[in-house]
Amino acid sequence: MKKTTLTVMACAVLFGCNGTDEKEEEAPAPFASRYAPLPSGPTLLQDATILTGTGARIDEADVLIREGQIAAVGEDVDAGDSQVFDASGMWITPGIIDVHSHLGVYPSPSVLAHADGNEISSPNTAEVWAEHSVWPQDPGFVTALAGGITSLQILPGSANLFGGRSVTLKNVPGRTVQSMKFPGAPYGLKMACGENPKRVYGERAQAPSTRMGNVAGYRKAWIAAADYLEKMESGENGEGEKPLRDLQLETLAGVLKGEILVHNHCYRADEMAVMIDIAREFDYEITAFHHAVEAYKVPDLLAANDICAAVWADWWGFKMEAFDGVRENAALVHDAGACAIVHSDDDYGIQRLNQEAAKVVGAAARAGIDIPPEQAIRWITSNPAKALGIAEDVGTLEAGKMADIAVWDGNPFSVYSQVIRVYIDGALVFERGNPEVNPMTDFTLGTTAMTGGAE
Amino acid sequence: MKRRMALAALLVALSITGVHAEVTAITGARVHTVGPAGTIENGTVVFEDGRIVAVGAGVQVPQGARRIDGSGKIITPGFFTPMGQIGLVEVSAVEGTVDYVQRGDRFSASFDVASAYNPRSTLVPTNRIEGITQALIAPEPDGADELGNESKVFSGLASVVNLGDGGDFLIQRGVAVVVNLGETGSEVAAGSRAAAFMVLRTALDDARDYARNIPAFEQGNSRDYSLSQADLETLRPVLGGTRSLLVRVNRANDILAVARLASDYDIRLIVLGGAEAWMVADELAQAQVAVVLDALGNLPRDFDHLNSRLDAASILSDAGVRFAIGAHGAAQNHNARNIAQSAGIAVANGLAWEDALAAITLAPALIYGVEDRVGSLEPGKRADLVVWQEDPLELTSYPEQVYIGGEAIEMESRQTLLRDRYLQREGQKPPAFH
Numbered sequence: 001m002k003k004t005t006l007t008v009m010a011c012a013v014l015f016g017c018n019g020t021d022e023k024e025e026e027a028p029a030p031f032a033s034r035y036a037p038l039p040s041g042p043t044l045l046q047d048a049t050i051l052t053g054t055g056a057r058i059d060e061a062d063v064l065i066r067e068g069q070i071a072a073v074g075e076d077v078d079a080g081d082s083q084v085f086d087a088s089g090m091w092i093t094p095g096i097i098d099v100h101s102h103l104g105v106y107p108s109p110s111v112l113a114h115a116d117g118n119e120i121s122s123p124n125t126a127e128v129w130a131e132h133s134v135w136p137q138d139p140g141f142v143t144a145l146a147g148g149i150t151s152l153q154i155l156p157g158s159a160n161l162f163g164g165r166s167v168t169l170k171n172v173p174g175r176t177v178q179s180m181k182f183p184g185a186p187y188g189l190k191m192a193c194g195e196n197p198k199r200v201y202g203e204r205a206q207a208p209s210t211r212m213g214n215v216a217g218y219r220k221a222w223i224a225a226a227d228y229l230e231k232m233e234s235g236e237n238g239e240g241e242k243p244l245r246d247l248q249l250e251t252l253a254g255v256l257k258g259e260i261l262v263h264n265h266c267y268r269a270d271e272m273a274v275m276i277d278i279a280r281e282f283d284y285e286i287t288a289f290h291h292a293v294e295a296y297k298v299p300d301l302l303a304a305n306d307i308c309a310a311v312w313a314d315w316w317g318f319k320m321e322a323f324d325g326v327r328e329n330a331a332l333v334h335d336a337g338a339c340a341i342v343h344s345d346d347d348y349g350i351q352r353l354n355q356e357a358a359k360v361v362g363a364a365a366r367a368g369i370d371i372p373p374e375q376a377i378r379w380i381t382s383n384p385a386k387a388l389g390i391a392e393d394v395g396t397l398e399a400g401k402m403a404d405i406a407v408w409d410g411n412p413f414s415v416y417s418q419v420i421r422v423y424i425d426g427a428l429v430f431e432r433g434n435p436e437v438n439p440m441t442d443f444t445l446g447t448t449a450m451t452g453g454a455e
Numbered sequence: 456m457k458r459r460m461a462l463a464a465l466l467v468a469l470s471i472t473g474v475h476a477e478v479t480a481i482t483g484a485r486v487h488t489v490g491p492a493g494t495i496e497n498g499t500v501v502f503e504d505g506r507i508v509a510v511g512a513g514v515q516v517p518q519g520a521r522r523i524d525g526s527g528k529i530i531t532p533g534f535f536t537p538m539g540q541i542g543l544v545e546v547s548a549v550e551g552t553v554d555y556v557q558r559g560d561r562f563s564a565s566f567d568v569a570s571a572y573n574p575r576s577t578l579v580p581t582n583r584i585e586g587i588t589q590a591l592i593a594p595e596p597d598g599a600d601e602l603g604n605e606s607k608v609f610s611g612l613a614s615v616v617n618l619g620d621g622g623d624f625l626i627q628r629g630v631a632v633v634v635n636l637g638e639t640g641s642e643v644a645a646g647s648r649a650a651a652f653m654v655l656r657t658a659l660d661d662a663r664d665y666a667r668n669i670p671a672f673e674q675g676n677s678r679d680y681s682l683s684q685a686d687l688e689t690l691r692p693v694l695g696g697t698r699s700l701l702v703r704v705n706r707a708n709d710i711l712a713v714a715r716l717a718s719d720y721d722i723r724l725i726v727l728g729g730a731e732a733w734m735v736a737d738e739l740a741q742a743q744v745a746v747v748l749d750a751l752g753n754l755p756r757d758f759d760h761l762n763s764r765l766d767a768a769s770i771l772s773d774a775g776v777r778f779a780i781g782a783h784g785a786a787q788n789h790n791a792r793n794i795a796q797s798a799g800i801a802v803a804n805g806l807a808w809e810d811a812l813a814a815i816t817l818a819p820a821l822i823y824g825v826e827d828r829v830g831s832l833e834p835g836k837r838a839d840l841v842v843w844q845e846d847p848l849e850l851t852s853y854p855e856q857v858y859i860g861g862e863a864i865e866m867e868s869r870q871t872l873l874r875d876r877y878l879q880r881e882g883q884k885p886p887a888f889h
Contacts, residue, residue, distance in 0.1 A: 108754045108755050108756050109755050109756055109757050109758060109760075110756050110757065111757070139754060139755055140754055143753060143754060195548075296874070296877050297877055297886070314790055314792075314793070315789075315790070316581075316789055316790075316870070317545070317546055317547065317577075317578070317788075317789035318546070318547040318548060318785065318789065319546060319547065319548035319549075320546055320548065320549060323546055324873055325870070326870045326871075326873050326874045327870065328874050332874075332877065332878070347754055347756075348751055348752070348753075348754065348783060348784070351753075352800075355796065355800075355850055358850035358851055359796070359850050359851075361850075361851055362849075362850055362851035362852065362853055363853075365851065366853050367874055367875075367878060413850065413851065414849060414850070415796060415799030415800060415802070415803065415848055415849055415850050416799060416802060416803045417803070418803055443755070444755070447755070447761050448755070448761050448762050449734065449762050
């Protein structure tokens with residue numbers, strides 16, 4: 001009898017199997033997401049101003065969370081058996097999503113031993129995957145959480161024409177990157193235009209050393225990828241031998257098949273237009289231009305090609321291709337009917353993407369473009385969700401979606417407002433000032449005078 | 456003859472109008488003086504010849520003054536960015552435009568960036584139309600150049616400028632000597648922060664010895680010094696307490712060490728960065744050491760920042776430490792305009808609103824010893840002020856008009872020109888034609 005109990009316990013602890021069913025669950029595919037939502041109970045967030053992320057604003061309304069999902073959004077939602085949180089005077093938004101982060105691959109402290117974001121060894125490193133560099137103990141994940149970030153894309157750096165695969169994470173503390181991976185999110189491919197690749201390789205007297213060299217580099221790679229894909233598909237159909245698996249070409253072929261999304265670092269308007277032609281030549285889609293400092297010059301082109309512009313609010317002048325930055329950039333893109341995203345690319349900026357969006361709103365108002373909060377919130381919620389291919393799961397507050405939610409103590413576009421609570425899949429993962437709730441990375445433990453919780 | 460008289464009369468009339476036009480009164484506004492008068496509701500600010508002549512609720516508008524209705528508006532002193540390189544850089548990655556880094560052995564403490572300041576830099580209008588009217592311009596260390604020349608423990612001299620159009624942009628030249636300690640100091644001083652500290656102490660000893668033995672030095676009879684004569688001359692007023700030492704230092708024990716050194720040599724010390732200054736706030740208050748704080752640097756980006764936190768400004772304030780709020784990291788130049796955001800974030804983390812406004816106006820003026828001319832709205836001070844429609848620390852707020860030296864500046868920058876060019880999408884021709 002005793003022995004049996006022990007066996008069952010071991011089974012439960014080690015394999016997660018239950019009761020009489022002794023069969024082990026099938027092991028997940030290598031590198032697949034092992035994310036499991038944290039425990040949660042039914043919760044009603046009551047009487048708040050709600051920005052749904054769909055473009056709507058609902059005043060004095062409620063959000064019901066049940067089984068990790070949003071069960072209802074609207075006025076006078078029945079609490080049922082749920083725990084009620086009085087959110088009167090507060091604002092509720094979808095969890096904030098950053099489409100461009102290097103947390104984990106360039107973690108804090110930013111020492112050389114931690115510089116894992118740029119594989120600067122060849123202009124084409126499509127074979128590397130950012131997730132193989134992510135350090136889950138980066139304290140930046142926790143400070144980002146305190147800014148309402150619930151999902152984020154971690155990208156390789158921009159030294160190369162093809163930087164490698166990105167990974168989309170849920171911003172939950174994990175021991176492994178696999179346990180943070182957003183389930184079902186497609187991979188992205190980081191590409192880079194302009195100054196960075198040509199500088200890095202030009203200084204080594206190696207191609208590319210010019211912008212035209214950059215473009216030749218992309219085109220050669222796509223020719224090889226198209227050939228690889230064709231041979232691979234023929235082989236699978238029994239026509240000829242399948243080529244040896246090639247990690248670099250596999251990623252590029254994934255783009256051509258439409259399974260991997262292109263996230264293209266590209267500052268200048270004229271270069272965006274060239275990249276759009278390359279995509280036409282090889283029949284793939286560009287999902288988003290990142291750091292698109294000059295997007296405001298070609299919003300029509302972006303709208304026509306359904307490409308998002310992911311931009312900073314106000315960064316400019318740090319290099320030539322950033323000299324024409326204007327604060328209204330995202331607003332001008334939005335106003336032209338294209339998809340605007342405000343991104344961080346920065347472990348400080350990611351803590352307040354709401355404020356970055358607010359600066360754009362202020363600048364736009366000065367230019368005579370009025371953008372209400374319910375629209376501006378889309379730049380940091382539903383639009384990045386769309387660009388990451390996870391819009392069916394997150395990015396808006398709609399019934400049936402994952403309950404990834406930020407609760408603010410005021411209008412999120414005010415400098416004085418702060419995140420009060422964050423829910424991910426319905427689980428409370430952050431509460432301001434409550435060390436009982438808040439995570440703390442291993443690095444922070446014992447190195448600081450803080451007593452815990454996100455500072 | 457008749458015509459000549461008419462012309463003379465016209466000239467007299469013009470000159471009279473001219474004189475009167477130099478008096479401006481903005482009336483009916485909420486005026487945050489940041490001076491002893493505090494905040495004045497329904498206040499009037501009068502300025503003449505670039506100086507403030509009166510501020511108050513019951514101020515009589517002088518006859519003939521240009522009168523501007525400020526009702527419903529907010530007036531603050533112009534903002535003062537306490538650390539940066541506005542006018543010393545155009546494009547950070549274009550080396551030929553970067554004038555704030557000095558490498559090699561020829562100069563150290565005496566490297567004076569003020570001679571490179573370019574009032575026509577695109578950074579000037581971009582920042583001033585957002586309310587910045589004063590800036591510290593300071594040298595900074597950077598990596599070695601291609602010849603192996605390196606930056607040093609002493610970066611050089613910092614100055615205070617105004618962002619106006621006039622030729623008289625210098626408020627005060629050489630207010631402080633910039634020194635690098637901590638991790639940065641270690642990088643530029645052979646791999647140890649202790650070595651950086653010794654370089655500083657040795658230099659101060661040398662400067663003191665030099666000051667006492669100038670005739671001997673002139674005759675070649677002095678001992679060897681670690682610095683050139685120009686550098687020693689630069690350090691003399693530091694020892695005399697009339698020029699500050701602006702020390703880049705973040706770790707708590709390093710801050711205390713340099714505070715003790717400042718006390719030993721009777722030096723006016725300003726801590727730059729100050730990530731862990733909050734941990735030694737009482738000691739800093741006691742020793743009257745000021746801090747130019749990076750109020751946003753809440754991550755352990757290196758081992759000197761392990762205890763940095765967002766409510767540091769509020770803790771320093773409660774302890775009575777004089778502090779200014781600087782921009783975060785690379786934002787100190789092109790985006791120095793964001794110091795208002797930093798001040799607002801400090802408010803969200805516990806700092807009183809009035810103290811946050813002071814941290815970007817009067818506090819830097821006091822820290823750099825130019826409070827007799829700028830930093831608050833008081834009679835006799837420069838008419839560097841900003842008219843706002845809304846709370847100046849809010850992200851969606853922007854200046855309606857900025858005055859520098861009493862001049863209403865053109866509210867235009869290269870960025871607003873680019874914006875306006877691309878706002879109009881009509882027309883057959885490319886934007887280059889409109």
